[in-house]
Amino acid sequence: xxxxxxxxxxxxxxxxxxxxxxxxxxxxxxxxxxxxxxxxxxxxxxxxxxxxxxxxxxxxxxxxxxxxxxxxxxxxxxxxxxxxxxxxxxxxxxxxxxxxxxxxxxxxxxxxxxxxxxxxxxxxxxxxxxxxxxxxxxxxxxxxxxxxxxxxxxxxxxxxxxx
Amino acid sequence: xxxxxxxxxxxxxxxxxxxxxxxxxxxxxxxxxxxxxxxxxxxxxxxxxxxxxxxxxxxxxxxxxxxxxxxxxxxxxxxxxxxxxxxxxxxxxxxxxxxxxxxxxxxxxxxxxxxxxxxxxxxxxxxxxxxxxxxxxxxxxxxxxxxxxxxxxxxxxxxxxxxxxxxxxxxxxxxxxxxxxxxxxxxxxxxxxxxxxxxxxxxxxxxxxxxxxxxxxxxxxxxxxxxxxxxxxxxxxxxxxxxxxxxxxxxxxxxxxxxxxxxxxxxxxxxxxxxxxxxxxxxxxxxxxxxxxxxxxxxxxxxxxxxxxxxxxxxxxxxxxxxxxxxxxxxxxxxxxxxxxxxxxxxxxxxxxxxxxxxxxxxxxxxxxxxxxxxxxxxxxxxxxxxxxxxxxxxxxxxxxxxxx
Numbered sequence: 116x117x118x119x120x121x122x123x124x125x126x127x128x129x130x131x132x133x134x135x136x137x138x139x140x141x142x143x144x145x146x147x148x149x150x151x152x153x154x155x156x157x158x159x160x161x162x163x164x165x166x167x168x169x170x171x172x173x174x175x176x177x178x179x180x181x182x183x184x185x186x187x188x189x190x191x192x193x194x195x196x197x198x199x200x201x202x203x204x205x206x207x208x209x210x211x212x213x214x215x216x217x218x219x220x221x222x223x224x225x226x227x228x229x230x231x232x233x234x235x236x237x238x239x240x241x242x243x244x245x246x247x248x249x250x251x252x253x254x255x256x257x258x259x260x261x262x263x264x265x266x267x268x269x270x271x272x273x274x275x276x277x278x
Numbered sequence: 279x280x281x282x283x284x285x286x287x288x289x290x291x292x293x294x295x296x297x298x299x300x301x302x303x304x305x306x307x308x309x310x311x312x313x314x315x316x317x318x319x320x321x322x323x324x325x326x327x328x329x330x331x332x333x334x335x336x337x338x339x340x341x342x343x344x345x346x347x348x349x350x351x352x353x354x355x356x357x358x359x360x361x362x363x364x365x366x367x368x369x370x371x372x373x374x375x376x377x378x379x380x381x382x383x384x385x386x387x388x389x390x391x392x393x394x395x396x397x398x399x400x401x402x403x404x405x406x407x408x409x410x411x412x413x414x415x416x417x418x419x420x421x422x423x424x425x426x427x428x429x430x431x432x433x434x435x436x437x438x439x440x441x442x443x444x445x446x447x448x449x450x451x452x453x454x455x456x457x458x459x460x461x462x463x464x465x466x467x468x469x470x471x472x473x474x475x476x477x478x479x480x481x482x483x484x485x486x487x488x489x490x491x492x493x494x495x496x497x498x499x500x501x502x503x504x505x506x507x508x509x510x511x512x513x514x515x516x517x518x519x520x521x522x523x524x525x526x527x528x529x530x531x532x533x534x535x536x537x538x539x540x541x542x543x544x545x546x547x548x549x550x551x552x553x554x555x556x557x558x559x560x561x562x563x564x565x566x567x568x569x570x571x572x573x574x575x576x577x578x579x580x581x582x583x584x585x586x587x588x589x590x591x592x593x594x595x596x597x598x599x600x601x602x603x604x605x606x607x608x609x610x611x612x613x614x615x616x617x618x619x620x621x622x623x624x625x626x627x628x629x630x631x632x633x634x635x636x637x638x639x640x641x642x643x644x645x646x647x648x649x650x651x652x653x654x655x656x657x658x659x660x661x662x663x664x665x666x667x668x669x670x671x672x673x674x675x676x677x678x679x680x681x682x683x
Contacts, residue, residue: 118380118612151614152377180507181619182645186632200617200628200645204520211617232507235653243341258337258682267342274346 121151183236225251243268313678336682348608366622368447374618393567402623410672451577496658496670507650510625515549517542608637646680
């Protein structure tokens with residue numbers, strides 16, 4: 116099965132329920148969307164991420180936060196793409212939310228008030244990427260020692276040798 | 279980490295007279311923490327007021343290492359995260375890369391993958407059952423469980439060359455065809471296994487001491503379990519009817535008939551019952567896979583991705599070139615990202631793989647079910663006795679290799 120090209124046109128993607136609902140609720144929160152390999156990714160405005168998640172959880176049955184992670188696209192800006200994977204167990208549907216933040220302003224609102232399960236995942240992103248989560252109850256390193264310098268999963272952090 | 283003990287905010291709990299409480303360290307060398315997990319407990323007498331898990335002792339930076347390896351080398355690394363269920367890690371990673379590439383393994387390979395995954399689930403649950411019972415005080419169950427686990431590991435050794443880190447799945451199929459007579463050996467094991475599960479149940483299920491130690495202990499509600507991101511048997515023990523094999527099938531799981539055990543009481547006993555019934559369901563899948571195993575190739579027809587057969591490589595120029603290219607340069611994967619989740623013995627194991635179009639992944643993130651399940655532990659244990667903590671750790675069946683990666 117050859118790969119279908121990715122769709123990024125919002126009008127075409129309106130057939131996808133979570134995106135359509137989100138555009139109806141607050142179009143200013145949606146910065147873009149992409150359907151690739153049958154997975155829907157929605158780029159969300161950083162300030163709106165908490166409200167978007169609350170809306171998706173309460174109105175769209177996305178009851179389960181699978182995962183919070185990040186990808187570092189150094190040296191392009193905005194550098195950090197914080198990625199959230201949401202799952203709707205009732206609809207058997209997944210959606211990926213993405214928040215892009217720059218190197219000098221790497222702060223994202225924490226999702227812990229909505230899903231307490233975001234706790235460890237956000238701590239891990241903070242530990243390994245240095246992205247801060249505003250409103251997190253206990254934002255400390257989780258994998259690396261407390262006195263570690265640097266954030267190992269950043270692309271400008273070498274795989275081997277000395278820093 | 280040391281700050282957890284010296285930090286004043288972890289010193290005292292809000293309730294009760296402050297000089298009555300004590301900070302107690304459990305682990306990382308405690309035998310019942312199943313690996314190198316450290317729990318900082320604030321206790322009042324024997325009652326746990328607060329618990330703070332401390333992890334990271336096994337952090338090996340596998341996610342960083344991925345970024346420097348070819349895709350085919352990454353399968354080896356995937357094995358080493360959840361060391362009780364390497365086949366599930368391989369499955370998750372391989373499926374993710376196949377979706378990135380837009381290829382699919384042939385039916386026979388998919389069925390053998392399912393077969394191995396279910397055998398792996400049995401062996402993983404056997405380690406859980408043995409150690410869990412041992413923690414609670416039932417010594418002999420451990421010996422029975424490891425007897426059968428050894429049988430399963432011998433099967434893995436026969437097919438993959440290794441007992442544990444087999445590195446047997448490949449992007450686009452499997453490494454080799456199963457050796458002669460292997461399926462007969464699996465059948466022999468599978469036929470006797472239902473009786474073995476009866477044996478374990480004879481030892482534990484009707485045992486009043488075991489029931490006392492598990493019933494009503496470490497309770498977590500359906501709502502809390504979902505909000506904290508618990509998955510797998512830990513979630514099903516709280517009454518959520520959710521199994522990725524049935525609800526979002528992958529690798530031909532839709533062709534198998536099996537039940538999804540669900541219990542509603544949300545305690546250690548419920549999680550025990552769920553896993554005990556999963557033994558039988560997994561064994562049913564093994565038998566179905568043996569009975570209906572399709573004939574055909576075990577590698578996808580994708581010469582630029584899958585290594586050619588050995589004899590072709592030795593006799594055909596084209597195959598030799600492909601072999602050389604794949605081994606020296608790897609295969610490039612079209613840019614994009616996928617999240618592939620599978621049902622591991624512990625719950626939702628997700629692989630988030632980002633490709634930038636080269637032969638090495640740009641970013642791989644593993645959503646370890648153990649990490650999320652561990653978040654449920656304080657909720658289960660706070661307000662209960664220290665002895666219940668040991669039962670609770672066993673019941674969520676965590677593997678620290680996967681938590682820390």
